[in-house]
Amino acid sequence: MLYREAGQFKTNYVADQAIFPIRQDRIGMAIVLLFAWVIIPAFGSDYFLEIIMINFLFFSLAAIGLNILTGYTGLISLGTGGFMAVGAVASYKLAVIFPDLSIILVFLISGLIAAAVGIVFGLPSLRIKGFYLAVATLAAQFFLDWLFLRVDWFTNSSTAIEGVPKTVFGYLVTGPNAEPFAKYYVALAFVSVFALLAKNLVRSAIGRAWMAIRDMDIAAEIIGIRPLPTKLLAFAISAFYSGVAGSLMLFLFYDSAEPDLFDINLSFKVLFMVIIGGLGSIAGSFMGAAFIVMIPIILTNAPDLLGLPISSDLAKHLEFMIFGALIVFFLIVEPNGLARLWQIAKEKLRLWPFPY
């Protein structure tokens, strides 16, 4: 009843090509943005902002990056953790070497460096695909992991890389003493802008070329899409997103991290987000990140909130079991991910209350 597009006529191409052609979707998005930009920072506790929201935001960005590569272009990658490490290390080095460089520029340049690395490791994608490509990107993960642990230059020979305190418009936004809501706004600004960019990219000619390659690369080649630049562009943009996400993770969440935090487990975590959220969906990247980041935290806190007197290690074991069961449950219910569930829900709402 509420969600019905009857009476909404599109009279020009601009309206027809809008990201959200239906009015209710636009209102919904406005409410989400209102929550994200005003209500959450105004009422959320420091714990909620730092541990839940910032954590969720940088993982969303990484998931969007991987979704561009895996969901839209069909190239499976296990190198996300490595590209995030490149972003984190690059931003640390840049911030230390150029103390006057704006932190926004530091993040963007780190993303570009990660993109360059992504192109190099994307080269094999022209010849190999599927599981073989996954193994080739695994090499990127292991190599980058190894590089940052062994070569002291990258970490200035200390055990950890640090988020250097920086300001934006005179306001401290990174480093340990920055207010959580300042950090949150930086993360949110990056995610908002880059999610919008990604959404428009996948709707553009570039996005259609990616999807053509994904669906059948030979057919795509025949209709005039050049595989090498298209695939490399996907790798570059994906690695750019991962790199920025890695920088945000270091500067806004950890403040100080050992390079081995960016190991293969991180790659898997982002891959799970994309699979559970929905391959080939920007909204799905957010849902997947929310699922993987928030559910364990909620489960960890549940015994305390319910007043159950169980020991912390038992609670942890229960958390693993329930979380695992939830993943299996959602994948059985809808193998195409949470984004598909959301879409089905919307279709049902359109027919409600007279389904046929």
Added chain:
Amino acid sequence: MTMKRLTLAAAVAAVAASGAVSGALTTAQAEDGIYIPLLTYRTGAFADSGTPIANGMSDYFALLNARDGGINGVKLVVEECETGYKTDVGVECYERTKTKGAVVYNPYSTGITNAIIPKTNGDKIPVLSMGYGLTPAADGRVFPWVFNLPTTYWSQASVFVKYVADQEGGMDKLKGKTIGLIHLDHPYGKEPIPTLEALSATHGFDFVTYPVPPKTMQDQRSTWEKIDSDEPDWLFMWGWGAMNPTAMKGAVDVDFPMERFIGVWWSGNESDVRDAGEKAAGYLAGDFHGVGDGWPLFKDLRDQVVGKDGSQTPDSMVGETLYNRGVFNAVVVSEAIRTAQGKFGNRAITGEEMRWGLENIVLDNARLDALGLAGFTNPINVTCQDHEGSHPVYLKKWDGAKWEKSTEWIEPMQDVVRPLIEEEAAKIAAERGLATNNCSS
């Protein structure tokens, strides 16, 4: 169809629950008492090491509550937060517990320690990383909130070299000898390298490293073959978790002389050498506290805590190296609380007052005796500059069934180690823009 509806309902419920969590968390506060969060790892790959530490700490706090009614009449409220040795979970635990009035953190993980050290300046809660974490944090002028008493990796490395020199017949005899280091190829395992390199330059011994990548730490055959062909005169080890028993097996396989094989205090638990048993007899390990249950305090622990409700400790664990380390850690925490109460009054103290307590802690022989721990550790005297507080390390020897004290307390080469610490601390201070306290007040 119904399944899908159910799924949607579940998703909505999850979203609602996340809101409820955030609301409830801000209101949750510890009840009256001194709130001590323990970041533990009883689960995950390092649970074998994490469990005895966690048991030792919670048992001692439980003993204080049961026997003395807390500290000076103020109850201790201990809450465990399970990290599984994962840094992101540790950060989550830290943020969740810090608002409840936490007085100190003991992370027992280098990764978590590194991640929370930068936060301590703003949150005004001290970190006590006993014998691990960031070595340059021993410079209290740069890291006022971090305490790595009683001693550090760098001090320990210099103690090992001193011991070797002693066995060889003097510092001048080190010339031409080879000292190897088999270490976890990880920031923790690489900790002693700068110190040993500096000492190798001044004393003329050759220094060789044998890195063991964490991913293959359970298969060290190639490493031990290389050690066998190089035949270093002495071998040090910086290992953790499953690396330790595997290395012992490797050493046994190539018949490396055990009395020339010395492990860091994290490679000196009973479980590391028990598998090798008799064949590992003679193996040495550094330590900074006593091993075994021969102190009156352990009798109290057995009588009043172990085996009772709330304690997860099996009786055989009492007196093991890592259990004792947990107890020792809890003793330091409680003595720092006592010290702080002496100045600020017998009440629940704050993190800032706890910092003062740690910096002015009195743990001399008389106090150790009163605690039922006479001779358990070397007296600790922390100052504003020096957050190591004690420095000496002793070596213990595995006799095939148990550890035995093998040397007296050995003073490290402070003239070498301290300048390295201050230099590194100054470098970090410059990088992070940290203020340096001159310790005059």
